[in-house]
Amino acid sequence: MATKSEWRFTRTEAAAPNAMVTADPLPAEAGLEIIDRLALEDYHYLHATRGELLRRLGRTAEARDAYSRALALVHDDAERRLLQRRLSELPSRSEA
Numbered sequence: 879m880a881t882k883s884e885w886r887f888t889r890t891e892a893a894a895p896n897a898m899v900t901a902d903p904l905p906a907e908a909g910l911e912i913i914d915r916l917a918l919e920d921y922h923y924l925h926a927t928r929g930e931l932l933r934r935l936g937r938t939a940e941a942r943d944a945y946s947r948a949l950a951l952v953h954d955d956a957e958r959r960l961l962q963r964r965l966s967e968l969p970s971r972s973e974a
Contacts, residue, residue, distance in 0.1 A: 906934040922951035926961060938968050 910931045918924045929944035942965065949961045 922948040
């Protein structure tokens with residue numbers, strides 16, 4: 879049986895993907911509000927999701943920072959390539 883702290887982390891961790899699902903039918907701001915309330919600084923999916931939501935909102939500099947943070951935390955090569963591609967698809971700093 880999971881301890882209270884393990885259960886709490888699992889429950890909180892599960893909220894990150896839910897924020898993205900929430901953002902699909904609703905404005906991206908709704909998902910971003912959920913993400914910004916989570917205390918998962920070392921969870922790369924949180925930063926990747928945050929980057930996507932910020933990209934949708936046109937907040938390119940913040941999206942770049944979030945994707946970069948996710949990239950620093952990721953260990954899987956396929957996920958690393960996806961994050962690198964997302965970063966490269968953002969407008970350059972001079973275009974933003």
